[in-house]
Amino acid sequence: MADSVTSMTPGKENLLFLTDEQLRKGIEAMFFAYRGFTADPDRILEKHGYGRAHHRAIHFIHRCPGTTVNNLLAILGVTKQSLNRVLRTLIADGLVESRVGTRDKRERHLYLTRSGDALEQDLSNAQRVRMRAAYRTVGPEAVAGFRQVLEAMMDPEMQHHFNRLRGNRP
Amino acid sequence: MADSVTSMTPGKENLLFLTDEQLRKGIEAMFFAYRGFTADPDRILEKHGYGRAHHRAIHFIHRCPGTTVNNLLAILGVTKQSLNRVLRTLIADGLVESRVGTRDKRERHLYLTRSGDALEQDLSNAQRVRMRAAYRTVGPEAVAGFRQVLEAMMDPEMQHHFNRLRGNRP
DNA sequence: TTGGAAAGTCAACAACGCTGACTTAAACTC
DNA sequence: GAGTTTAAGTCAGCGTTGTTGACTTTCCAA
Numbered sequence: 001m002a003d004s005v006t007s008m009t010p011g012k013e014n015l016l017f018l019t020d021e022q023l024r025k026g027i028e029a030m031f032f033a034y035r036g037f038t039a040d041p042d043r044i045l046e047k048h049g050y051g052r053a054h055h056r057a058i059h060f061i062h063r064c065p066g067t068t069v070n071n072l073l074a075i076l077g078v079t080k081q082s083l084n085r086v087l088r089t090l091i092a093d094g095l096v097e098s099r100v101g102t103r104d105k106r107e108r109h110l111y112l113t114r115s116g117d118a119l120e121q122d123l124s125n126a127q128r129v130r131m132r133a134a135y136r137t138v139g140p141e142a143v144a145g146f147r148q149v150l151e152a153m154m155d156p157e158m159q160h161h162f163n164r165l166r167g168n169r170p
Numbered sequence: 171m172a173d174s175v176t177s178m179t180p181g182k183e184n185l186l187f188l189t190d191e192q193l194r195k196g197i198e199a200m201f202f203a204y205r206g207f208t209a210d211p212d213r214i215l216e217k218h219g220y221g222r223a224h225h226r227a228i229h230f231i232h233r234c235p236g237t238t239v240n241n242l243l244a245i246l247g248v249t250k251q252s253l254n255r256v257l258r259t260l261i262a263d264g265l266v267e268s269r270v271g272t273r274d275k276r277e278r279h280l281y282l283t284r285s286g287d288a289l290e291q292d293l294s295n296a297q298r299v300r301m302r303a304a305y306r307t308v309g310p311e312a313v314a315g316f317r318q319v320l321e322a323m324m325d326p327e328m329q330h331h332f333n334r335l336r337g338n339r340p
Numbered sequence: 341t342t343g344g345a346a347a348g349t350c351a352a353c354a355a356c357g358c359t360g361a362c363t364t365a366a367a368c369t370c
Numbered sequence: 371g372a373g374t375t376t377a378a379g380t381c382a383g384c385g386t387t388g389t390t391g392a393c394t395t396t397c398c399a400a
Contacts, residue, residue: 018302018305018313020294020298021336023297023298023301023302023305024233024294024298025317025335026301026305026313026316026317026320027207027229027294027297027298027301028229028233028332028335029316029317029320029321029324029332030203030204030207030320031226032320032324032328032329032331032332033200033319033320033321033323033324034200034204035247035324035325035328036323036324036325036328037197037200037323039325050355051354051355051356052355052356053355053356053357056201059197059198063194063198068377068378069377069378069379070376070377070378077205078356078357078358079357079358079359080377080378080379081357081358081359081379081380081381082356082357082358084378084379084380085355085356086356088379088380101377104366104367104376104377105365105366105367106364106365106366106367106376106377106378107366107377107378108377108378108379124190124194124197127197128190128193128194128197130323131193131196131197131323132188132193133322134319134322134323135188135193135196135319135322137318137322138315138318138319138322141311141315142314142315142316142318142319143188143196143315143319144312144315145308145311145312145313145314145315145316145318145319146196146312146315146316146318146319146320147195147196147199148307148308148312148315148316149203149304149305149308149312149313149315149316150196150199150200150202150203150316151199151203152303152304152305152307152308153203153206153207153300153301153304154199154202154203154205154206155205155206155209158202158205158206159202161202162198162199162202165195165198166191220386221385221386221387222386222387223386223387223388238346238347239346239347239348240345240346240347248387248388248389249388249389249390250346250347250348251348251349251350251388251389251390252387252388252389254347254348254349255386255387256386256387258348274346274397274398275396275397275398276345276346276347276395276396276397276398277346277347278346278347278348
């Protein structure tokens with residue numbers, strides 16, 4: 001099953017178990033797959049006049065209801081200005097609600113409104129359909145490997161954020 | 171080994187073997203991992219005043235020496251104008267050579283120059299270092315699964331391009 | 341020889357990153 | 371209580387990279 005990855009070109013030591021060409025194929029697979037990964041949401045977003053930045057904000061507000069702007073900045077890894085531009089439109093369009101913090105009134109806590117949640121469902125459902133189809137094609141063991149490699153590829157800081165999100169051990 | 175993916179929340183049917191929450195984690199893993207995946211090349215590109223579009227062009231010209239602009243357009247999935255802007259700077263900077271076709275003189279065949287190849291080596295090496303580290307962390311079976319899921323996630327057209335590239339069965 | 345494909349160009353625009361400077365309000369710290 | 375720090379928001383401006391639309395040049399092929 002793992003032959004295409006573990007097999008070596010003759011004459012190379014087997015310790016590394018991966019040639020540069022095999023690594024290159026992994027790189028290309030990431031490129032092509034990410035395009036597929038974003039294609040379905042992109043089509044939905046376009047109809048609403050939004051972009052990927054809006055999707056990311058919506059996704060993580062759904063995932064961490066009541067999160068602060070600062071927390072979102074850390075997860076998304078963008079500047080305050082970039083995020084703010086997106087949040088402003090989402091709030092103006094009534095998809096996101098910003099509530100002043102009770103403990104710390106400097107903070108704004110972000111929530112999806114009913115219509116924000118509807119769009120989130122729409123977006124994540126489209127993405128899950130593709131994911132589920134891929135998962136069902138390749139089987140559970142491949143999926144486990146997929147997740148392991150992705151996690152190992154993250155920057156440690158992002159790995160931290162990733163594991164802080166719900167659903168790691170469901 | 172595959173427990174974290176195959177285990178089910180109690181009370182749900184085991185036929186699908188994946189809850190929406192688990193699919194969501196896969197989606198988030200893609201997001202965070204892709205950031206790590208592009209981080210190292212991005213740093214190198216910045217020093218040269220280039221962006222990801224330049225990297226993609228360089229990568230596939232290296233991979234398919236002598237490819238035509240049209241073929242590159244199909245692989246990259248962008249408009250002629252977007253690609254042309256990038257190619258123009260790469261050609262002006264002496265990283266890419268554009269040769270008029272011999273059989274069909276309308277076509278331009280693209281090649282990396284010596285310095286173009288040097289940058290490609292630099293970029294792909296940085297990316298391979300991370301890939302190799304991730305692969306070594308998780309082992310060959312996980313890598314096989316990783317590649318399988320990625321390929322299943324691609325649009326069929328991109329899957330076609332992916333398999334047309336060298337290195338599939340090394 | 342003429343139609344159409346391939347390549348290139350120009351203009352204009354949008355999304356979404358970035359930096360830098362600045363304000364407001366609240367919270368802390370001494 | 372005064373001063374500093376922190377969270378958030380805003381404005382201006384810029385760069386990369388994507389888009390559409392219109393147009394020209396070159397040149398193969400029917």
